[in-house]
Amino acid sequence: MLEGKKSLFSGMQATGTLHLGNYLGALKNWVTLEDEYQCFYSVVDMHSMTIRQDPAELRKKARALLTLYIAAGLDPEKNCIYYQSHVSAHAELGWVLSCFTYMGELNRMTQYKDKAAKHADNINAGLFTYPVLMAADILLFQSDVVPVGSDQKQHLEITRDIAERFNSIYGEVFPIPELYIVKAGARIMSLQDPNASIYLMDDPDTIIRKFKRAITDSDNEIRYSEEKPGISNLINIYTAVTGKTIEETEKEFASSGYGDFKIAVGEAVANMLKPIQDRYKELTQDKAYIDKVIKENAEKAGYYANKTLRKVHKKIGFPERIR
Numbered sequence: 240m241l242e243g244k245k246s247l248f249s250g251m252q253a254t255g256t257l258h259l260g261n262y263l264g265a266l267k268n269w270v271t272l273e274d275e276y277q278c279f280y281s282v283v284d285m286h287s288m289t290i291r292q293d294p295a296e297l298r299k300k301a302r303a304l305l306t307l308y309i310a311a312g313l314d315p316e317k318n319c320i321y322y323q324s325h326v327s328a329h330a331e332l333g334w335v336l337s338c339f340t341y342m343g344e345l346n347r348m349t350q351y352k353d354k355a356a357k358h359a360d361n362i363n364a365g366l367f368t369y370p371v372l373m374a375a376d377i378l379l380f381q382s383d384v385v386p387v388g389s390d391q392k393q394h395l396e397i398t399r400d401i402a403e404r405f406n407s408i409y410g411e412v413f414p415i416p417e418l419y420i421v422k423a424g425a426r427i428m429s430l431q432d433p434n435a436s437i438y439l440m441d442d443p444d445t446i447i448r449k450f451k452r453a454i455t456d457s458d459n460e461i462r463y464s465e466e467k468p469g470i471s472n473l474i475n476i477y478t479a480v481t482g483k484t485i486e487e488t489e490k491e492f493a494s495s496g497y498g499d500f501k502i503a504v505g506e507a508v509a510n511m512l513k514p515i516q517d518r519y520k521e522l523t524q525d526k527a528y529i530d531k532v533i534k535e536n537a538e539k540a541g542y543y544a545n546k547t548l549r550k551v552h553k554k555i556g557f558p559e560r561i562r
């Protein structure tokens with residue numbers, strides 16, 4: 240809770256190219272939460288340091304992601320959109336919380352195990368303590384909910400454990416955050432061909448071409464079924480984009496074949512992305528505006544984050560600052 244309103248935090252790394260699943264599974268839903276919650280959406284650049292990054296590239300991608308948050312419809316007056324590295328309280332609370340987190344707990348994190356296996360030449364301590372920084376992100380803003388994909392469930396559980404452990408010693412400092420399950424779009428898979436991910440900046444022709452090549456089965460019937468993962472994925476995408484139900488979609492395409500359906504899905508996706516892409520291009524030309532958002536929202540995030548940090552410092556016995 241912040242200012243009498245429930246609050247939430249979520250973040251994305253700027254290191255990958257955003258794809259359709261990121262939009263349907265996250266951004267599109269984030270936009271619907273701004274009236275009910277005090278929302279904090281961070282470009283979590285500090286998390287990105289756990290894997291080697293090219294500095295110029297990281298800076299460029301971070302700005303692109305922040306711009307895309309706005310282009311996707313997040314109003315920066317209502318949603319606090321900022322770079323994690325601009326609010327030092329993340330690192331400071333992360334340190335404190337690391338003293339309330341056990342090695343054994345971190346050792347069990349599947350994302351750590353996966354990443355350690357993938358980057359065997361750089362298993363750094365930051366990779367190991369990544370979940371602690373994530374807990375700090377969430378708890379700094381007194382978050383009640385955290386909208387993330389199911390891959391982050393384990394990280395949210397450890398956040399809750401750390402918060403409960405802290406509270407049991409020092410009193411009710413942190414609300415215990417809940418996972419906010421994103422409904423529509425949560426199950427979008429790639430088009431089963433690694434080359435066929437739909438990127439948010441793909442032009443309409445590319446999008447339609449990728450959908451045409453999507454792998455399906457051979458019975459040519461547009462019906463949702465576990466045995467038909469390819470076509471079911473396309474139906475999921477279509478319903479997430481159009482807001483229609485699975486039944487409505489099956490009916491609409493009852494007399495069509497896969498070819499027509501793929502084009503229809505491709506066109507729906509292209510039409511959905513077009514205004515976002517246009518807005519993105521406009522925004523990239525307005526450097527002053529984006530700079531203003533970056534500055535003002537970092538200040539706003541810093542204000543709330545430091546409030547929590549001061550409370551934590553006081554509880555654990557750090558001496559008061561002399562003014």
Ligand code: TRP
Nearest residue numbers: 248249250251283286373376387
């Ligand atoms: N770990 C998340 C991911 O890889 C990103 C993230 C960092 C995050 N801090 C967070 C998500 C806090 C939700 C809340 O996708």
